[in-house]
Amino acid sequence: MKIPFNKPYLTGKETDYIKEAVESQKISGNGVFTHKCQQFFENKYGIQKALLTTSCTDALEMAAILINIKDGDEIIMPSYTFVSTANAFVLRGAKIVFCDSRSDHPGIDENKIESLITSKTKAIVPVHYAGVACDMNKIMKLAKEYNLFVIEDAAQAIESYYTFPDGTTKALGSIGHLATFSFHETKNIISGEGGLLAINDSQFIQRAEIIWEKGTNRSAFFRGEIDKYGWVDIGSSFLPSEIIAAFLWAQLENLERIQNKRLEIWSFYKEQLKDLPIRVQSIPTYSTNNAHMFYIVTENSNDRKKIIKKLTDNGIGAVFHYLSLHTSEFYKSKYNGSELPLSDYYSNCLIRLPFFFNLTSQEQLKVCTLINSYF
Numbered sequence: 001m002k003i004p005f006n007k008p009y010l011t012g013k014e015t016d017y018i019k020e021a022v023e024s025q026k027i028s029g030n031g032v033f034t035h036k037c038q039q040f041f042e043n044k045y046g047i048q049k050a051l052l053t054t055s056c057t058d059a060l061e062m063a064a065i066l067i068n069i070k071d072g073d074e075i076i077m078p079s080y081t082f083v084s085t086a087n088a089f090v091l092r093g094a095k096i097v098f099c100d101s102r103s104d105h106p107g108i109d110e111n112k113i114e115s116l117i118t119s120k121t122k123a124i125v126p127v128h129y130a131g132v133a134c135d136m137n138k139i140m141k142l143a144k145e146y147n148l149f150v151i152e153d154a155a156q157a158i159e160s161y162y163t164f165p166d167g168t169t170k171a172l173g174s175i176g177h178l179a180t181f182s183f184h185e186t187k188n189i190i191s192g193e194g195g196l197l198a199i200n201d202s203q204f205i206q207r208a209e210i211i212w213e214k215g216t217n218r219s220a221f222f223r224g225e226i227d228k229y230g231w232v233d234i235g236s237s238f239l240p241s242e243i244i245a246a247f248l249w250a251q252l253e254n255l256e257r258i259q260n261k262r263l264e265i266w267s268f269y270k271e272q273l274k275d276l277p278i279r280v281q282s283i284p285t286y287s288t289n290n291a292h293m294f295y296i297v298t299e300n301s302n303d304r305k306k307i308i309k310k311l312t313d314n315g316i317g318a319v320f321h322y323l324s325l326h327t328s329e330f331y332k333s334k335y336n337g338s339e340l341p342l343s344d345y346y347s348n349c350l351i352r353l354p355f356f357f358n359l360t361s362q363e364q365l366k367v368c369t370l371i372n373s374y375f
């Protein structure tokens with residue numbers, strides 16, 4: 001029995017909707033399916049304006065353009081994240097200031113951010129790792145005090161929520177000035193490649209539409225607001241075709257069903273692995289769980305290596321995750337901050353277990369039995 005790490009789940013409606021898009025003869029972007037997907041995010045999550053993009057990487061690049069980064073501006077983000085979180089800002093000439101992770105969770109340590117703020121800091125980019133919320137109350141307070149933008153990397157965070165100390169609950173991706181989601185085939189809701197930019201500060205809406213449409217005011221033209229469109233700003237081709245949006249719509253329609261199944265899988269792992277001498281994923285009280293992944297953290301890298309080997313030898317796709325970006329080949333010579341021991345710890349000791357919609361409890365039991373037998 002081979003168990004892969006990920007297997008994309010199809011609801012069955014994807015090709016019907018793609019056929020519909022193709023037959024409607026409107027297959028470039030910004031059509032019916034694009035609007036359906038964008039409205040879904042706006043209505044369900046209280047996002048002011050949502051724009052579909054061809055990836056979360058692209059949505060991050062749009063965010064970096066929107067906040068007008070100048071050479072030397074500084075962006076604070078965790079080192080334990082995907083390269084795109086940093087690349088989007090590096091492409092615009094920013095300096096990345098990496099912050100360490102929390103001891104109880106790979107997310108950014110909110111209490112270590114303030115000491116990294118300088119007169120050049122422009123934005124904080126929290127990453128909701130595994131769909132678990134960063135402490136957004138602390139982060140938004142700092143941003144207000146120092147006049148910074150907050151861009152949530154919510155790539156993994158669809159259908160996850162944060163509760164503020166006053167009891168109000170908001171969807172991840174609806175809190176920062178801007179936020180980005182991913183529909184890459186490894187995420188909960190997929191379109192192969194795909195993403196979304198969420199705009200929660202209305203000052204960005206008009207310009208975002210222009211950047212999205214190659215630096216033209218074509219969106220306003222299509223709405224009949226102006227009688228011709230032209231080149232008005234920098235931009236690129238950030239919008240996906242209707243074929244991608246049609247696929248995505250089939251997934252979004254089934255969000256609840258997909259999420260319920262993923263939560264079952266998550267709880268099963270948690271129950272099976274709770275008594276082992278390893279750390280299993282935990283959720284802070286202010287965050288919900290969206291069952292994006294299930295990970296365990298070993299005490300040392302040697303244990304991790306041996307557990308991954310044991311699983312791999314038995315046909316199971318268990319994998320490590322990010323390598324700290326501050327020690328990466330590309331950034332280590334540019335990095336002049338302090339050591340980030342917790343980020344390095346997760347780089348060395350975190351294991352992600354197979355996680356996908358059609359994973360059976362029998363398969364999960366096999367994974368857990370092998371991990372059990374290691375200890």
Ligand SMILES: *Cc1c(COP(=O)(O)O)cnc(C)c1O
Pocket residue numbers: 054055056057058081082084085127153155156181182183184193194195
């Ligand atoms: C997946 C992911 C991305 C990149 O998303 P793409 O849609 O593949 O560009 C960025 N940041 C994080 C935290 C991710 O998990």
